Amino acid sequence: MMTLTRGYGQINLYLVAWVCMTAKQSRRRSDAATVPAGYDPDAFPRFAVTVDAVVFTIVDGRLSILLIRRGAEPYAGGWALPGGFKQPAESLDEAVVRELGEETGLAGLERSLVQLGAYGDPGRDPRMNVVTVAYVAAVPDIPAVAGATDAAAAEVVDVAEIAEGRRALAFDHDQIVADAVTVIRREVTSGDLAYGFLPGTFTLAQLRSVHEAVRGERLDPANFRRWATGRGDMEPLGRRRPAGPDGGKPAELYRVRRAEPG
Amino acid sequence: MMTLTRGYGQINLYLVAWVCMTAKQSRRRSDAATVPAGYDPDAFPRFAVTVDAVVFTIVDGRLSILLIRRGAEPYAGGWALPGGFKQPAESLDEAVVRELGEETGLAGLERSLVQLGAYGDPGRDPRMNVVTVAYVAAVPDIPAVAGATDAAAAEVVDVAEIAEGRRALAFDHDQIVADAVTVIRREVTSGDLAYGFLPGTFTLAQLRSVHEAVRGERLDPANFRRWATGRGDMEPLGRRRPAGPDGGKPAELYRVRRAEPG
DNA sequence: ACAATAGTGTCTCTCAGACAGTATCGT
DNA sequence: ACGATACTGTCTGAGAGACACTATTGT
Numbered sequence: 001m002m003t004l005t006r007g008y009g010q011i012n013l014y015l016v017a018w019v020c021m022t023a024k025q026s027r028r029r030s031d032a033a034t035v036p037a038g039y040d041p042d043a044f045p046r047f048a049v050t051v052d053a054v055v056f057t058i059v060d061g062r063l064s065i066l067l068i069r070r071g072a073e074p075y076a077g078g079w080a081l082p083g084g085f086k087q088p089a090e091s092l093d094e095a096v097v098r099e100l101g102e103e104t105g106l107a108g109l110e111r112s113l114v115q116l117g118a119y120g121d122p123g124r125d126p127r128m129n130v131v132t133v134a135y136v137a138a139v140p141d142i143p144a145v146a147g148a149t150d151a152a153a154a155e156v157v158d159v160a161e162i163a164e165g166r167r168a169l170a171f172d173h174d175q176i177v178a179d180a181v182t183v184i185r186r187e188v189t190s191g192d193l194a195y196g197f198l199p200g201t202f203t204l205a206q207l208r209s210v211h212e213a214v215r216g217e218r219l220d221p222a223n224f225r226r227w228a229t230g231r232g233d234m235e236p237l238g239r240r241r242p243a244g245p246d247g248g249k250p251a252e253l254y255r256v257r258r259a260e261p262g
Numbered sequence: 263m264m265t266l267t268r269g270y271g272q273i274n275l276y277l278v279a280w281v282c283m284t285a286k287q288s289r290r291r292s293d294a295a296t297v298p299a300g301y302d303p304d305a306f307p308r309f310a311v312t313v314d315a316v317v318f319t320i321v322d323g324r325l326s327i328l329l330i331r332r333g334a335e336p337y338a339g340g341w342a343l344p345g346g347f348k349q350p351a352e353s354l355d356e357a358v359v360r361e362l363g364e365e366t367g368l369a370g371l372e373r374s375l376v377q378l379g380a381y382g383d384p385g386r387d388p389r390m391n392v393v394t395v396a397y398v399a400a401v402p403d404i405p406a407v408a409g410a411t412d413a414a415a416a417e418v419v420d421v422a423e424i425a426e427g428r429r430a431l432a433f434d435h436d437q438i439v440a441d442a443v444t445v446i447r448r449e450v451t452s453g454d455l456a457y458g459f460l461p462g463t464f465t466l467a468q469l470r471s472v473h474e475a476v477r478g479e480r481l482d483p484a485n486f487r488r489w490a491t492g493r494g495d496m497e498p499l500g501r502r503r504p505a506g507p508d509g510g511k512p513a514e515l516y517r518v519r520r521a522e523p524g
Numbered sequence: 525a526c527a528a529t530a531g532t533g534t535c536t537c538t539c540a541g542a543c544a545g546t547a548t549c550g551t
Numbered sequence: 552a553c554g555a556t557a558c559t560g561t562c563t564g565a566g567a568g569a570c571a572c573t574a575t576t577g578t
Contacts (some may be wrong), residue, residue, distance in 0.1 A: 044347045046308040049382065049393050060439065085306045088391045092382040117381040118395040120354040131311050131393065133380040205530080223568060225531070230566085234514045247577030248529030467557080487542060487558075492539090509550030510556025525578105532573070538566090546559070551552100 045063050047120075048110075050132040051096040052083030052173070053113065055106065057139050058197055058213045062158045063184075065177065066142055068103055070154040075170035081177070082134065096135045100219070104142075104154055105170040112196050116180055124172045131247040134176045136184060138196030188214040192233055195256050202229060203242060203251035233257050282515070305347065309382075312394040313358040314345030314435070316366065316442040319401050320459055324420045325446075327439065330365055331415040336388050337432035341417075342461075343439070345394065358397045366416055374399040374458050378442055386434045396438045398446060400415055400458030412464045416421040454495055457518050463499065466490060467515035495519050 053217050055066040067079045084099040086092060096113055100106050113135045120131035161167045162177050169177065187193035188211060197210045209226045228234070234254045241250035309321050317328040325344045329341045338375065346361040350355060358375055362368050381394035402419050423429045449455035450473060457470045470486045490496070496516045502510035 006557080041443070044310045045350050047304045047311045047350075047393075049309045049311070056279050076569065086309070086382065086393070087308075091384065092393070115379050117377050118354060118393075120348065122351050122353065122528055131309075131348075131354070131395075133382070134394075175564095203530090211344070219569085221530080222532075222570080223288060241576080246528050247306050247575095248527085249531080249575040339547040370560090482541065482543085483557080484543080484559075485539095489540080503549080508555050510554085511549095511550095511558080513557060527578085528576085530573100532574075533571085535569085535571100537568085539562100540565085542563085543562100544559105544561085546557100548557075549555080551554090 027079060029198055040203065044077050045129070047129045047131050048125075049086040049092075050083055050130055051086055051092060051099055051135060052081040052132050052176060053135045053137060054081060054116065054177055055100070055104075055142070056108075056135050056159075056180075056184055056197070057142050057156060058210060059156055059158070061213045062160065063181070063213050064156045064158050065162075065180075066104060066106075067157050068154050069155070070170060074232050078170045079135075079157075079167060080170035080245050082154075085196065086133075092133050096133075106139070106142070109137050109139070112139065116176070116183060119172055119176060132171075132176075134180065136180045138193060140197055141195065142197045192231075192256075195234075201237065201240075201253045201255045203253060205251055206242075207254070276401070307391070309391045309393050310356075310387075312345055312359055312392055312439060313397060314343040314394050315349055315358050315397045316343060316360050316378065316397065316439060316440075317366075317371075317399050317404070318421075318446055318459070319404050319418060320472060321418055323471065323475045324422070325419050325443070325476055326418045327424075327442075328366060328368075329417050329419050332418070332432060340418055340432045341419075341429060341434045342432035343396075344416075349394075354395050358395075368401070368404070371399050371401070374401065378438070378445060380481060381434055381438060383434065385479070394433075394438075396442065398442045400446065402420040402459055402461045447476055454493075454518075457496075463502075463515045463517050465515060467513055493498060513516070 035227065053066075055109065057064055066082060068082045070076055070078050070080050082100055082103040083096070085102065086095040091172045092112070092115070097110055100109060100113075114137070116134040116136045118133050120130060123128070124132075131217070156261065157167060159177065159181055162174060163181070164167060168174070186235065194207060195245075196216070197214075198206055204225055205221070207228060208219055208221060211224070212219055234255060235257050237253045237255060239250050240253050275476075304344070315328075319328070320328055325485050328344060330344045332338055332340050332342050336398065344362055344365040345358070346365065348357040352360065355375065356374075356379070359372055362371060362375075377398070378396040378398045380393060380395050386392065386394075419429060422444055423441070424436060425429060428437065446455065456469060456472045457478070459476075460468055466487055467483070469490060470481055470483060473482055473486070495518060497519050499515045499517060501512050
């Protein structure tokens with residue numbers, strides 16, 4: 001099986017897609033919907049569908065994203081977002097998780113990845129008609145980014161470098177990144193997306209530095225403390241010292257509150 | 263196969279996932295070597311891509327949307343969102359404008375339609391693999407909704423009727439509508455999307471009634487006036503009377519401020 | 525002791541909610 | 552005159568911003 005030829009792979013894929021689909025359909029919607037008898041799927045234009053991920057993290061107080069260096073044409077050797085082709089038997093959400101794992105080794109982002117939008121301008125891919133669905137996630141850090149299978153290399157890059165045009169991306173990925181930055185700024189400012197950048201337990205100073213990095217401005221520690229603690233979506237634990245380099249009072253550790261009690 | 267037990271389904275899914283993965287990897291490696299010369303677009307799964315529009319309006323103070331009655335299988339005779347297949351030579355934005363015009367006669371919504379998101383669960387269309395991109399728009403009213411070509415009929419329906427399950431929609435359009443309602447509530451509450459529901463000139467009472475319909479609560483006229491006029495994105499004209507049924511003081515007319523002067 | 529970081533108290537300003545009051549229309 | 556609608560004034564409480572102050576650590 002490991003030495004499948006290409007043709008056999010295709011056949012298996014189609015078979016498998018059909019198995020998945022029928023199994024899933026019988027579970028999901030056994031209701032309504034009859035398929036017309038002599039229906040011809042080729043009557044409609046067909047597209048490749050891809051998923052791309054904009055994985056944000058914070059490096060040295062700067063909002064950054066994970067890029068891969070493309071190993072194949074088009075744009076071989078250029079920088080691009082990690083992503084790949086959706087398979088018929090998987091949802092969009094499943095596809096982006098799988099592709100991210102394959103290309104970068106990142107796993108466990110099922111709960112973090114949220115959809116940004118679809119991009120389908122004609123000509124955005126020189127090969128053929130491709131519609132891509134972009135996702136956004138925030139992670140505490142990107143560990144050992146080398147363990148990639150498909151991608152020749154990967155790198156974490158300051159978003160300013162892309163926004164200012166100092167690093168060009170393949171396809172329309174510049175536009176996708178620009179949209180993603182806009183969204184993540186709004187979500188962090190007004191909501192709870194900031195916790196994605198932090199580990200399970202964190203101090204208020206860490207949470208504040210996330211807001212400062214994403215919003216690009218300094219925040220008053222006292223006012224931020226009142227805002228953060230007043231939201232009611234995190235809870236304190238016991239004190240601990242995060243080993244400040246120059247001493248200082250150890251900070252209280254917090255974690256996000258899991259479920260809302262009645 | 264349609265009578266798979268759950269256990270067998272699980273096993274098949276796991277097997278299939280493994281087959282997908284290994285087949286895909288072997289395919290990709292060979293692609294990397296041969297891509298520039300003879301590229302084969304059939305190497306990737308292909309999808310139909312559709313666009314769907316959730317067109318909101320307000321009827322008798324209730325948030326409502328435009329539905330069409332499907333004339334063809336699947337779901338023939340059922341209610342669905344207007345939409346259709348994207349063509350290769352057009353963008354997603356262009357596709358939804360075109361389809362909306364063809365199916366409902368609505369035109370001039372280029373500036374109003376904003377993308378909601380992509381929906382691509384396997385099995386969401388019983389015919390084949392379809393990924394749809396949903397759009398949202400707000401319009402003052404929906405005039406003479408009969409002039410349709412593809413659709414047998416059209417109707418404007420209270421969203422509560424869909425949310426409460428009293429009217430079932432084709433495909434996964436219930437989910438799309440639910441997501442659209444969430445988005446439009448947030449956008450109207452915190453922004454400028456409300457103007458889409460109004461004609462070129464309007465009174466503060468009209469703008470307030472839009473907010474009341476979308477948010478589902480009464481608003482204090484005095485406080486709403488201060489909030490709306492303080493935003494700086496609309497400007498007053500001369501007074502005029504919108505012919506109140508029981509008299510009353512004629513209200514000032516406003517219009518949205520076009521471009522920001524330096 | 526000193527520096528450095530964590531955390532508190534307090535003042536002000538803005539703004540949303542509540543609500544009483546005034547202005548201008550139709551009949 | 553009266554009712555109805557449009558608009559204004561004012562009080563109050565919650566919360567953000569600014570900033571001085573106290574508390575606890577390491578060296």
